[in-house]
Amino acid sequence: MIRVVVVDDSVEVVSNIERLLSFEPDLEVVGTANDGEAGLQVVRETHPDVVLIDINMPGMDGLTTAATISASMPATQVIMMSVQDDLDYVRRAMIAGARDYLLKPLDIDDAAAKIRQVYEMRKSKLAVAAAAEEPVLGKVITVFSPRGGSGCTTLAINLALALRAFTKRKVVVVDGALQFGDVGVMLNLHGTRTIADLAVHVEEMDASFASEMTIAHQSGIRALLAPPKPENAELVSADAVRRILQALRHSFDLVVVDGGHVLNDLLLGALDESDELLLLTTPDIPAIKSAGLMLEVLDALGFAEEKRALLVSMAGRRYGVKVEDIERSLGCKALATIPYDDAGPILAANQGRPMYETDPEAPLCQAVLAVARKLTAKMAGGEEPPAEPPKPKGKKVFSLWGHG
Numbered sequence: 001m002i003r004v005v006v007v008d009d010s011v012e013v014v015s016n017i018e019r020l021l022s023f024e025p026d027l028e029v030v031g032t033a034n035d036g037e038a039g040l041q042v043v044r045e046t047h048p049d050v051v052l053i054d055i056n057m058p059g060m061d062g063l064t065t066a067a068t069i070s071a072s073m074p075a076t077q078v079i080m081m082s083v084q085d086d087l088d089y090v091r092r093a094m095i096a097g098a099r100d101y102l103l104k105p106l107d108i109d110d111a112a113a114k115i116r117q118v119y120e121m122r123k124s125k126l127a128v129a130a131a132a133e134e135p136v137l138g139k140v141i142t143v144f145s146p147r148g149g150s151g152c153t154t155l156a157i158n159l160a161l162a163l164r165a166f167t168k169r170k171v172v173v174v175d176g177a178l179q180f181g182d183v184g185v186m187l188n189l190h191g192t193r194t195i196a197d198l199a200v201h202v203e204e205m206d207a208s209f210a211s212e213m214t215i216a217h218q219s220g221i222r223a224l225l226a227p228p229k230p231e232n233a234e235l236v237s238a239d240a241v242r243r244i245l246q247a248l249r250h251s252f253d254l255v256v257v258d259g260g261h262v263l264n265d266l267l268l269g270a271l272d273e274s275d276e277l278l279l280l281t282t283p284d285i286p287a288i289k290s291a292g293l294m295l296e297v298l299d300a301l302g303f304a305e306e307k308r309a310l311l312v313s314m315a316g317r318r319y320g321v322k323v324e325d326i327e328r329s330l331g332c333k334a335l336a337t338i339p340y341d342d343a344g345p346i347l348a349a350n351q352g353r354p355m356y357e358t359d360p361e362a363p364l365c366q367a368v369l370a371v372a373r374k375l376t377a378k379m380a381g382g383e384e385p386p387a388e389p390p391k392p393k394g395k396k397v398f399s400l401w402g403h404g
Helices: 011-021 036-046 062-071 087-097 108-129 152-166 195-200 208-214 230-235 238-251 265-272 285-301 323-330 344-351 363-377
Strands: 001-005 029-032 051-054 077-082 096-101 137-144 171-175 223-226 254-258 276-281 308-314 334-339
Touching: 001 011, 001 036, 001 108, 001 363, 011 029, 011 108, 029 036, 029 108, 036 051, 036 062, 051 062, 051 108, 062 077, 062 254, 077 087, 077 108, 077 308, 087 208, 096 108, 137 152, 137 238, 137 265, 152 171, 152 195, 152 254, 152 276, 152 344, 152 363, 171 238, 195 230, 195 238, 238 254, 238 265, 276 363, 285 323, 308 323, 323 334, 323 344, 334 363
Parallel strands: 001 029, 001 051, 051 077, 077 096, 137 254, 137 276, 171 223, 171 254, 276 308, 308 334
Antiparallel strands: none
């Protein structure tokens, strides 16, 4: 039985919530109060699992009450209630220690579901705390291609779904192509919460607030979307990217970043936090040339070779350069090849439904699943990355084809 306390300055609201929750067989209202100070007293006496608190109350308001409960009784989870559908209210509630935010008037089914959710989060956190003192942080995987049109977003999204399906862990995909990102479109997600909202509040941000800004997808993954307008990308700095990824590590097991195809400070911020970089190229000379230049940049930055993996997208395309020739030219083995599919990605983008969700047995999706398996094993230390062939000596990249 989940023990609940309700605190609201409206006697009628408290009475209605108490009555409606009484129909939930696993929920029990063990106390109520009509102001913050009385609410604190009830919580101290009853030791509930979850407290519903109205954000605006006379005297001690909900934010102060929530902060006091979170600091002195960390085993009790707080859910804030408000008539204000405002991002700043949500942010202030999260900073005060609230684990969720409900709009009034309450949808009782939604409220009951949120109570169960934060209760399960509490149990999970207590179990993790008992198992180890040091938290295990999630891994960050950045997908990047120096050339547009190589399928970077398609790979990032389908990789996130494949990782979720294969590992059953918590996965979030982050749209790092801030000016013209398409993660939201390709997942058919619409929301006002974006990475820009986190960036402007980065000084007050914690892991809970960062997680709250992500949007749930029906596949089980979550997404942190790009700003709705290109000019809003200016709100996001490289330092903000680093700190946002650091925060997401605390809430998610796997963070997949769509790094886009522009080498800038924002990408470098993402690379600073990345455990793996998937460098995507296609089997054509301009794309291979760009991949070679990117490898040179990574060398200059000191980005460890063991944290990189080459992927060849659109492999098998007519007139495309052979994979073995690409490997020999770039001086590194490909972790995997993603087969060419002329219709599937376009259809998926137009429908807003990723291929891995609609056709997981497609060759492209099976190749992405193979990448997910290899990455999971590599990051767990269960498999060494593919050995690199000797790098060509005395030749520039692409001299094999007379472009040196």
